[in-house]
Amino acid sequence: MNKKTLLKLEYNKIIDLLTEQASSFSGKERCRRLKPKTNLAEITLMQEETAAAFTRIVKKGRPSFGGSNPVGESLKRLEIGAALGSGELLRICKLLETAGRAKAYGRHENNDDSSDCLDPLFDQLEPLTLLTTEIRRCILEEDEISDDASSTLKQIRRSMNQINDKVHSTLSSLVNGSLRTYLQDPIITMRGDRYCIPVKAEYRSQVSGLIHDQSATGSTLFIEPMAVVKLNNDLKELYAKEQEEIQIILARLSADTADYVDAIRTDYQIMTDLDFIFARGSLALNMNASKPILNTEGRIHIREGRHPLLDKRKVVPITLTLGDTFDLLIVTGPNTGGKTVSLKTVGLFTLMGQAGLHIPALDRSELAVFENVYADIGDEQSIEQSLSTFSSHMTNIVSFLKHVDERSLVLFDELGAGTDPTEGAALAIAILSHLHQKGIRTMATTHYSELKVYALSTPGVENACCEFDLETLAPTYHLLIGIPGKSNAFAIAGKLGLPDYIIEDAKTHLTEQDESFEDLLTDLETSKRTIQKEQEEIASYKRELERLKAEARQKQEKLEAQKERILKEANEKAHAILADAKETADETMRNFHKFGKANISAAEMEKEREKLRQKMAATASKSQLGDTKPHRQHKPGDFKLGESVKVLSMNLTGTVTSLPDSRGNVTVQMGILRSQVHISDLEIIEEAPSYSAKQMKRTSKGKMRMGKSFSVSPEINLLGKTVDEAIAELDKYLDDAYLAHLSSVRVVHGKGTGALRSGIHTYLRRQKHVKSFRLGAFGEGDAGVTIVEFK
Numbered sequence: 001m002n003k004k005t006l007l008k009l010e011y012n013k014i015i016d017l018l019t020e021q022a023s024s025f026s027g028k029e030r031c032r033r034l035k036p037k038t039n040l041a042e043i044t045l046m047q048e049e050t051a052a053a054f055t056r057i058v059k060k061g062r063p064s065f066g067g068s069n070p071v072g073e074s075l076k077r078l079e080i081g082a083a084l085g086s087g088e089l090l091r092i093c094k095l096l097e098t099a100g101r102a103k104a105y106g107r108h109e110n111n112d113d114s115s116d117c118l119d120p121l122f123d124q125l126e127p128l129t130l131l132t133t134e135i136r137r138c139i140l141e142e143d144e145i146s147d148d149a150s151s152t153l154k155q156i157r158r159s160m161n162q163i164n165d166k167v168h169s170t171l172s173s174l175v176n177g178s179l180r181t182y183l184q185d186p187i188i189t190m191r192g193d194r195y196c197i198p199v200k201a202e203y204r205s206q207v208s209g210l211i212h213d214q215s216a217t218g219s220t221l222f223i224e225p226m227a228v229v230k231l232n233n234d235l236k237e238l239y240a241k242e243q244e245e246i247q248i249i250l251a252r253l254s255a256d257t258a259d260y261v262d263a264i265r266t267d268y269q270i271m272t273d274l275d276f277i278f279a280r281g282s283l284a285l286n287m288n289a290s291k292p293i294l295n296t297e298g299r300i301h302i303r304e305g306r307h308p309l310l311d312k313r314k315v316v317p318i319t320l321t322l323g324d325t326f327d328l329l330i331v332t333g334p335n336t337g338g339k340t341v342s343l344k345t346v347g348l349f350t351l352m353g354q355a356g357l358h359i360p361a362l363d364r365s366e367l368a369v370f371e372n373v374y375a376d377i378g379d380e381q382s383i384e385q386s387l388s389t390f391s392s393h394m395t396n397i398v399s400f401l402k403h404v405d406e407r408s409l410v411l412f413d414e415l416g417a418g419t420d421p422t423e424g425a426a427l428a429i430a431i432l433s434h435l436h437q438k439g440i441r442t443m444a445t446t447h448y449s450e451l452k453v454y455a456l457s458t459p460g461v462e463n464a465c466c467e468f469d470l471e472t473l474a475p476t477y478h479l480l481i482g483i484p485g486k487s488n489a490f491a492i493a494g495k496l497g498l499p500d501y502i503i504e505d506a507k508t509h510l511t512e513q514d515e516s517f518e519d520l521l522t523d524l525e526t527s528k529r530t531i532q533k534e535q536e537e538i539a540s541y542k543r544e545l546e547r548l549k550a551e552a553r554q555k556q557e558k559l560e561a562q563k564e565r566i567l568k569e570a571n572e573k574a575h576a577i578l579a580d581a582k583e584t585a586d587e588t589m590r591n592f593h594k595f596g597k598a599n600i601s602a603a604e605m606e607k608e609r610e611k612l613r614q615k616m617a618a619t620a621s622k623s624q625l626g627d628t629k630p631h632r633q634h635k636p637g638d639f640k641l642g643e644s645v646k647v648l649s650m651n652l653t654g655t656v657t658s659l660p661d662s663r664g665n666v667t668v669q670m671g672i673l674r675s676q677v678h679i680s681d682l683e684i685i686e687e688a689p690s691y692s693a694k695q696m697k698r699t700s701k702g703k704m705r706m707g708k709s710f711s712v713s714p715e716i717n718l719l720g721k722t723v724d725e726a727i728a729e730l731d732k733y734l735d736d737a738y739l740a741h742l743s744s745v746r747v748v749h750g751k752g753t754g755a756l757r758s759g760i761h762t763y764l765r766r767q768k769h770v771k772s773f774r775l776g777a778f779g780e781g782d783a784g785v786t787i788v789e790f791k
Helices: 003-008 011-021 025-032 040-060 072-079 086-106 119-124 129-138 151-175 201-206 226-258 261-287 339-354 387-401 421-437 449-457 489-495 500-508 512-597 602-623 723-739 755-765
Strands: 139-141 189-191 194-200 209-214 220-225 293-295 300-305 318-322 328-332 366-368 372-376 408-412 441-446 461-469 474-481 644-647 652-656 665-670 673-678 682-684 696-698 704-706 715-717 744-748 770-775 785-790
Touching (some): 003 372, 011 261, 025 261, 040 261, 040 293, 072 086, 072 226, 072 261, 086 129, 086 139, 086 226, 129 139, 151 226, 189 220, 194 201, 201 220, 318 339, 318 474, 339 408, 372 387, 387 421, 408 421, 421 449, 715 723, 723 744, 723 755, 755 770
Parallel strands (some): 293 366, 328 441, 328 461, 372 408, 715 744
Antiparallel strands (some): 189 194, 209 220, 300 318, 300 366, 461 474, 644 682, 665 673, 696 704, 744 785, 770 785
16 A cells, blocks of 8 residues: 555554554554555455444443563563563463453353354453462562462461561560660661661670671661571571572472463464454444445445544534446535545545444445555645645656556545646646546546536546535535535635625626536536435435334234233123123022022021122122212112112112111112112112203204203223323313213223323313312222212
């Protein structure tokens, strides 16, 4: 890949961002060495690895590979039989521990059986847990070996501690006893590896011992008393034995580690690879990037791509196509309008995609794999370019025109600028025609109108422009494919305050053909904007229609499920009621035969009849499946002779022929049947209501017609409706029921989540003609029904 192109397109800055995501030294080195590939299979594998790492990071977070430090030199020493120091062993141990954590991270959860291309890498990791456990047991820190590393070391250190205690005890007794007056300070100090006491120089003869040091002034001598000389000698000897035992321990650990050199080296390589892969995944996450589709047909289709080095909160996405119906794209428009950014975005996306990196664009963006990318992009744009600048650009162009082929991508920024406009435009057209004839994918930016005409008149060449807002004199940075850019020089000059007469004079110097061409560009740009806006509105309508269809489908499925459940419950209740009815009928027949054969008293017969009546009443309450309406409990004083009543247990109507006795029983004549019934089993039948003139309607023929309120049902079913639908229907129903003089009604809303019930209760609290309301009791529908009483 052309090195100058990598620099011009700022590929190195992407690599810097990638390197920051790696956590190990070797991983960072892999990132720094990353270059775009040209083999499609290799690129595809890298893209899949990046996608797998991206997915894992989103699900489980970013793993750390910071412990995988280079251990290659240590492994070479182990291979030749050398012993490692404690620091080297700890670094190997840390590498293996990091491998263990990485392997645990790589395992899939119990409910997640999805696999990806990273599974083989995680599976190859060998944490060598026994080895790391042994190293950690023996080596506490880089300069500290554990007492438990060996029994010999433990015994040596125990002896050293005992001698240390004796030395301190002996010296403490001397310092605080007989030698106290001879000392500079009552302390115990160390000189070399020997315990000493600070003795005043004038008392040297009073303290027997070995002089190890003296102060700078000579007034203090550091003497090792003879009483501890032997103890210090023993201590020094034990120290030498300790160091010898430590070397034995390190040699043993090194020999154990040498058995796994190949596994450790493999772990290190895999950890480096994983760190490199997850750095790519982290960069994709930070950029909100996606995996591109790759091809070798030279086809590029970027969907709302954002330049990765610009602020993602401010950058305007571009949508661009190249290499499908046309292989040469000419982008025109005013300065600072985003032409160079669009050019660099295409080139940088191509390099990133071929390096296995995701690109910050929408899914299903497509990139082509090129053998080489050539770019001639100036760092600055100026209308005062010198000949030397033109020469440098031409030198660059000539250098790569010798090598370009159909597997190359060529990018020009302000092609032909810096020289006479007529000659520059002619030269630019000649260069672009040469590349177009060879079928080379090319993108160029320019100010020249001649190139706009060339693109309009040449098959396989397309115009594009960066949109410009004349009201604000600012570019919008939107790239419009198929429309050449307008210069807008007169409009910009006028907005900036140039007198109108100068602008009008300038227009006289334009040919009629030039004016017509500029007007055509304006019409094309306006039409393009209108079409794009309409397409966006159509797409929005489609999305809304899909959403409404989905909601309707969900509601229909919910209603079907409720219908099936209600039918099932009704069938089960009906079956149970039929079974109870059959049992009651069988028992009645048995009692009838028994009473006919035996001499049974009337009291016993009445007792049996009362039991049967109660059972029938209970069965009837079950059979009403939510249709029952609670009757008012009457007092004995409510009943009058001749009053019409309904016997609930028999579902018969009759007339009261005797007032209630002391036990609450009344005699009721029901046709030819005359029976004593308790008042709790009776309901007084109200007289037919008298209706007001408002409730009557007169037809055109002068006849009176009853209003529809006379046929109002005592129940309304709101199952399956939304709160708004239910309230609208309930409001009209309550008005009709109230006008029909119904004392109470039943509102069936079901249990469900309780949202419909809550909405209905909130509405009922605000109704002035509602006296009270309550949930249904057992047998009335329970919490699935609300009983409403009117004033």
